[in-house]
Amino acid sequence: MLTPQTPLARRFCLAQLGVGVAGLCGVSQVIGAPDPNSQTDLRSRALPSQGIDITLPPLADNSNAIPLQFMLQAPVGLTLRGFDIIAPENPNRTILHLQLGQTQERLKFSTRIRLAMTQEVWVLAHLSDGTTLGRSAHTVVTATACFDET
Amino acid sequence: MRFRCFWPGLSLGALLLGAHALSYAQTRLSGDHFLSPQLQAMQQDQDVNPVTLWVEKGQTLWRNNCQRCHQAPETLSRAAAEHPRLVTRNNHARLVNLEDQINSCRQRIGQQPKGLEDDDTLSLSALLHSVGKGEKINPRPPAESVGVQRWQDELGQGAALYATRLGRLNLACTHCHDGKVGAQLRAEVVSPGHPTGFPIYRLNWQTMGSIDRRLRACYSGVQATLPAPGSPALRQLELFLKVRASGMPLDGPAIRR
Amino acid sequence: MANTLDIPVRLSISGPMRANAEVEVRLLLGHSMETGFRHDSSGAPVPKDILQFVTVHMGDVLIFEAELGTGMAANPMFFFSFTLPAQAGEMVVRWTDQQGRNGEMRRALLYR
Numbered sequence: 001m002l003t004p005q006t007p008l009a010r011r012f013c014l015a016q017l018g019v020g021v022a023g024l025c026g027v028s029q030v031i032g033a034p035d036p037n038s039q040t041d042l043r044s045r046a047l048p049s050q051g052i053d054i055t056l057p058p059l060a061d062n063s064n065a066i067p068l069q070f071m072l073q074a075p076v077g078l079t080l081r082g083f084d085i086i087a088p089e090n091p092n093r094t095i096l097h098l099q100l101g102q103t104q105e106r107l108k109f110s111t112r113i114r115l116a117m118t119q120e121v122w123v124l125a126h127l128s129d130g131t132t133l134g135r136s137a138h139t140v141v142t143a144t145a146c147f148d149e150t
Numbered sequence: 151m152r153f154r155c156f157w158p159g160l161s162l163g164a165l166l167l168g169a170h171a172l173s174y175a176q177t178r179l180s181g182d183h184f185l186s187p188q189l190q191a192m193q194q195d196q197d198v199n200p201v202t203l204w205v206e207k208g209q210t211l212w213r214n215n216c217q218r219c220h221q222a223p224e225t226l227s228r229a230a231a232e233h234p235r236l237v238t239r240n241n242h243a244r245l246v247n248l249e250d251q252i253n254s255c256r257q258r259i260g261q262q263p264k265g266l267e268d269d270d271t272l273s274l275s276a277l278l279h280s281v282g283k284g285e286k287i288n289p290r291p292p293a294e295s296v297g298v299q300r301w302q303d304e305l306g307q308g309a310a311l312y313a314t315r316l317g318r319l320n321l322a323c324t325h326c327h328d329g330k331v332g333a334q335l336r337a338e339v340v341s342p343g344h345p346t347g348f349p350i351y352r353l354n355w356q357t358m359g360s361i362d363r364r365l366r367a368c369y370s371g372v373q374a375t376l377p378a379p380g381s382p383a384l385r386q387l388e389l390f391l392k393v394r395a396s397g398m399p400l401d402g403p404a405i406r407r
Numbered sequence: 408m409a410n411t412l413d414i415p416v417r418l419s420i421s422g423p424m425r426a427n428a429e430v431e432v433r434l435l436l437g438h439s440m441e442t443g444f445r446h447d448s449s450g451a452p453v454p455k456d457i458l459q460f461v462t463v464h465m466g467d468v469l470i471f472e473a474e475l476g477t478g479m480a481a482n483p484m485f486f487f488s489f490t491l492p493a494q495a496g497e498m499v500v501r502w503t504d505q506q507g508r509n510g511e512m513r514r515a516l517l518y519r
Binding site for chain 2: 057061062064065067142143144145146147148149150
């Protein structure tokens with residue numbers, strides 16, 4: 001490790017350090033930029049959750065077919081436009097994007113989803129005034145015990 | 151009685167494995183008991199259960215191909231419970247399971263055989279196991295005495311395989327499926343491994359599969375070299391497992407993890 | 408013909424079959440929904456092959472259109488609440504896979 005022996009060398013080292021720190025700040029700026037539909041992004045949007053009820057097993061016994069059921073109720077005076085099911089830790093985050101053809105205030109929906117790992121699953125409901133409701137449910141995903149190469 | 155040799159042979163087999171394998175009532179549980187409540191619910195509702203898609207396809211295939219000889223599928227309600235069978239053709243005897251027999255029937259009506267895991271094969275197997283739901287598993291030796299001896303040999307080989315250490319994990323089937331029933335293996339509970347729910351919709355596969363595939367997966371589980379699909383070893387194991395499960399009712403095609 | 412995709416479909420309706428009744432439509436589509444993330448036993452990746460779009464109409468009226476991701480389970484299931492229209496009609500389910508192949512299933516709904 002080179003120690004700065006002369007004032008010039010010390011200044012050079014300090015300048016190098018400064019560049020390094022500035023570089024790190026630059027990197028953290030990039031990291032701080034919104035990552036759409038990540039867990040941080042979804043949490044930071046602080047979406048109102050009133051009107052969404054999610055049923056998701058807290059412990060999923062397989063990662064391939066996890067039952068997800070939810071009820072959507074639009075606030076008074078508004079109707080539902082559609083919804084998104086999002087899994088922030090999946091390689092492709094949007095599981096389902098659905099648009100309703102008719103005006104409806106209420107919807108009950110069930111499906112089965114695949115999750116790459118333990119995470120919060122989000123249901124985002126889009127309303128007729130352009131706003132969005134959002135709620136999440138957490139599930140712990142377990143895998144089968146033995147490796148199956150068939 | 152023709153099957154004089156059968157019961158002493160089986161008792162010897164039981165002694166070899168440890169009599170507990172065949173006598174404790176609590177080890178006579180179907181795989182259904184080891185499913186989580188969610189999976190049991192999935193299984194009970196036909197609209198939710200993906201198995202329904204295969205059974206319905208089986209019904210269509212049956213109407214278009216099998217009905218001409220067999221009439222309604224219910225006439226073969228015992229078929230699933232009584233396979234594998236020892237079949238002799240051209241002086242050559244071999245153990246044949248239900249999926250093999252479906253292929254045999256295809257050839258009989260001039261069609262090409264398909265894979266054991268082919269969608270059509272599994273659909274027909276699912277249909278026959280579905281009409282066989284509730285039937286007691288009862289594989290039996292053939293009528294003629296030459297066949298009986300061969301059948302017992304095959305059964306003996308299956309029993310021996312069941313007790314043979316395999317793979318990098320150096321485990322035999324009996325170590326877990328007799329010795330550790332009810333124990334936790336990571337997030338799963340060890341079952342006795344009775345073949346009551348085939349063909350299965352295995353969530354791990356995300357599709358239906360036959361007992362042949364599931365037994366190959368067992369080899370994979372102990373990190374052993376997989377036998378090829380249709381190998382005699384797999385038929386022998388299947389025969390042994392079904393004799394071991396004799397008297398247990400078929401579940402119909404089931405969901406498994 | 409090369410552009411058609413036939414898949415097994417199970418469609419059932421749970422609830423009273425009469426005008427303006429709220430029912431549950433239960434749709435199960437047979438498709439492997441191969442994600443492209445799996446590998447076969449030789450280590451080669453299994454190519455992605457999924458249904459991309461599913462629409463449900465009642466006659467000419469759109470009930471919903473959905474875009475599916477790889478996070479939908481194999482043999483995808485869509486159970487949804489629905490208010491039956493005044494006139495009994497035909498429910499049409501259409502699907503398109505990522506290669507643009509289409510299929511459809513029609514079911515005439517009969518009111519009691």
